[in-house]
Amino acid sequence: MIPFVDLKTQYLSIKDEIDTAVLKVLASTQFVLGNEVKAFEEEFASYCNADYGIAVNTGTSALHLALLAAGIGAGDEVITVPFTFVATTAAICYTGATPVFVDIDPVSYTIDVTQIEKAITERTKAILPVHLYGQPADMEPILDIARRHGLAVIEDAAQAHGAEYKGQRVGSIGDIGCFSFYPGKNLGAYGEGGMAVTNNPEYAHTMGMLRDWGQERRYHHVLKGYNYRMDGIQGAILRVKLRYIEEWTEARRRHAAQYDQLLAKSGVGIPAVMPYSRHVYHVYAVRVPVGHATRSPQRDALQQSLQEQEIQTGIHYPIPVHLQAAYSDLDYKQGDFPHSELAANTVLSLPMYAEITPTQINTVGESFQSILQGVTV
Structure with a gap:
């Protein structure tokens, strides 16, 4: 796992x-x-x-x-x-x-x-x-x-x-x-x-x-x-x-660079790093294409397939706050913030922590691409 x-x-x-x-x-x-x-x-x-x-x-x-x-x-x-x-x-x-x-900027989130x-x-x-x-x-x-x-x-x-x-x-x-x-x-x-x-x-x-x-x-x-x-x-x-945070941060940044290289030609959106930014990769969230759907069946199928291969992933976050039942009193509706809603429907977070090994990242990347090739919208 x-x-x-x-x-x-x-x-x-x-x-x-x-x-x-x-x-x-x-x-x-x-x-x-x-x-x-x-x-x-x-x-x-x-x-x-x-x-x-x-x-x-x-x-x-x-x-x-x-x-x-x-x-x-x-x-x-x-x-x-x-x-x-x-x-x-x-x-x-x-x-x-x-x-x-x-709304969010669709590139930086x-x-x-x-x-x-x-x-x-x-x-x-x-x-x-x-x-x-x-x-x-x-x-x-x-x-x-x-x-x-x-x-x-x-x-x-x-x-x-x-x-x-x-x-x-x-x-x-x-x-x-x-x-x-x-x-x-x-x-x-x-x-x-x-x-x-x-x-x-x-x-x-x-x-x-x-x-x-x-x-x-x-x-x-x-x-x-x-x-x-x-x-x-x-x-x-x-x-x-x-005392270790800078060492751990640089490890995360190396891991992100490895993911970037592995997934560059996979067809998914890898995290953008803005020109003003030192990104510390608390989450490495890719963006799975939606095809012609409002949600991404690819994202859900991909996550399930990775789980079957004993690779855990996350979704940060599947429902934007304006569509949460607890905040319905704010009177927002679906469609008010399209970039936030699209991100919620398409992002998938891959394993990311300082101690993950290059071998594990390679396994995630190879499994990801192999599964994605067999997933259709």
């Missing part, structure tokens, strides 16, 4: 360091926040070229607190994309604000910057671009639009640890950047975790209070806050793994 993600192999490669770090936290009894979390905040913020890091329990919580710190609330609108994990939209709704979607300005109303308070699959959104025009309209820019960098836009690390480009450390991420905890990074001390102070019941100091509740604190064990684990 070639797994879609192999967390055990990565753990075994750094087992002694991880075990030592966890035992250190157990001995210290600093199980919530504490010294390891504080050190990880400083180290990860530095990695992102940001001044402040606020560690929280999930990437969703990071988005929620970032929006609140930027003053987003009931009656406001936040512009984002429907082709993303649902947490992007959920965090906006948590504040009482309304998500306003614009990130927000179509040419569509943003026409979506702005007097209620718009922020733009929330998603750095999808490890590729940065086109931040320069986003920031230009935001400055001209007085809007905050909050980066959803949950899939983009270490990605760069024109040489600048994502997360430190907008007002606040938000990361997830879900186990399968490029930098993953052994449980849940997240972080917001910023260069704004007021935002950092506010988010630091909000994650810990709104306390400025113990039992002095300045704001109506939340229990979004990071566990000490996760902070310690992530500190160990942060």
Whole structure:
């Protein structure tokens, strides 16, 4: 079996360091926040070229607190994309604000910057671009639009640890950047975790209070806050793994290049790398042709055939948020965002992790092409 993600192999490669770090936290009894979390905040913020890091329990919580710190609330609108994990939209709704979607660029799968300005109303308070699959959104025009309209820019960098836009690390480009450390991420905890990074001390102070019941100091509740604190064990684990992230990222980039070469003549769309981008390949998503159908029978048949050959794949994401039942109250309909809908119907994610071997990638590529030749629309 070639797994879609192999967390055990990565753990075994750094087992002694991880075990030592966890035992250190157990001995210290600093199980919530504490010294390891504080050190990880400083180290990860530095990695992102940001001044402040606020560690929280999930990437969703990071988005929620970032929006609140930027003053987003009931009656406001936040512009984002429907082709993303649902947490992007959920965090906006948590504040009482309304998500306003614009379509993705069909090449990069990130927000179509040419569509943003026409979506702005007097209620718009922020733009929330998603750095999808490890590729940065086109931040320069986003920031230009935001400055001209007085809007905050909050980066959803949950899939983009270490990605760069024109040489600048994502997360430190907008007002606040938000990361997830879900186990399968490029930098993953052994449980849940997240972080917001910023260069704004007021935002950092506010988010630091909000994650810990709104306390400025113990039992002095300045704001109506939340229990979004990071566990000490996760902070310690992530500190160990942060030391390897560049090595793992370069491995992913090599693996992507190998996939690119293997699949160049297969007839599927391989991931585009935008000229401004350092892509970190959280997901290696190919695009399977649809023929004359609105869905891709090829995609579904191909995935099933690969599974039968013991190759695991994924689909990120099969239903865009505007067509999810939970968000039907936003009153969008099928056809509103054609590029997002087409991507949802045609993308297929191949096995991608730092520890996958060139031999395994060759097996995936050869199986992929062999199956595809026998699949018809």
